[in-house]
Amino acid sequence: FLALVVSGGHTDLYLVEGxxxxxxxxxxxxxxxxxxxxKVAKLMGxxxxxxPVIDRLAKEGKPVYPLPRPMIDEDTLDMSFSGLKTAVRRLIEGDEYSIKDLSASFQQAVIDVLEVKALKxxxxxxxxxxxxxxxxxxxxELRRRFKELSQREGFELYIPHPKLSTDNAQMIAYAGMERFKRGITAPEDINPEPNTPLEVFGRLWS
Structure with missing residues (x-):
């Protein structure tokens, strides 16, 4: 399957073969x-x-601000979001704006990019x-949009329950359980390396 990892520290696409x-x-x-x-929430105070707060405010707003979708048309699966943040800051520093409409506009731009890259x-x-x-x-909104996309484009979509989506302990425990079931263990004096790329970490399963 394909995995789209979207979090505070990651926005990556992986092919998972096991x-x-x-x-x-x-x-x-x-x-x-x-x-x-x-960062955008901080800019808006x-x-x-x-x-969570942008998601909530976006429900009450309309995506009326023309924000950029960086790299959306490029022939690559890479993405960029710093330019989108900069565009939001410039808009805030300019004329008066609606927090609800800006939240909706920002969120739509982000999900547009994720949809296009995932489908690609x-x-x-x-x-x-x-x-x-x-x-x-x-x-x-991401969940709703991707559900619609999967139905329209004919692919299977799996998204964990919202409570599990933010539960790092569940994720770590599940990975540990699967390793243990396969007889893979680590010594007590193991040195943690939090920035190890997933594809490198994958070799630790063998």
Whole structure:
């Protein structure tokens, strides 16, 4: 299956062929999606974390502001969101604006990019099963849009329950359980490396 990982630290697309078999297809070249939500929320004085509050305000607004969709038309699975954040800042520094409408506009721009890149990955690989995971997968509009996209384009979509989308302990515990079931353990003096790329980490399953 294909995995779209969207969180505060990651915005990546992977081809997953089994436990430990991950191929990186593309990802953000700068800010992660969740990071962008937090930064835009801070610009609007909405506090932290930004994802839930922008999601809530966007429901009451309209996407009337013409924000950019960076790299959306480029023939790559890479993405960029720093330019979108900059566009929001310039708009805020200019004329008066509606927080609800700006939230809706920002959120629509982000999801537009994610949709296009995910669909491009499906067409490139021929794999018609997409799993969307990470904290941002709890976003209600993202869930709605991807459900519509899957029905329209004819691929299988899997998104965890919103409560599990933000539960890092569940994710770590599940990965640990699968490793243990396969007889894969680690010594007690193991050195944690939090920034290890997933495709490198995958080799630890063998």
């Amino acid at each position: 436990f430990g078999k991950y191929t990186f297809l593309g990802g953000t070249l700068d800010d992660a999606v969740g990071e962008s939500y937090d 909405l506090g932290y974390p930004g994802g 990955a499906i067409k490139l690989t021929g794999v018609k099963r997409l799993v969307v995971v990470g904290g941002v997968s709890a976003n209600s």
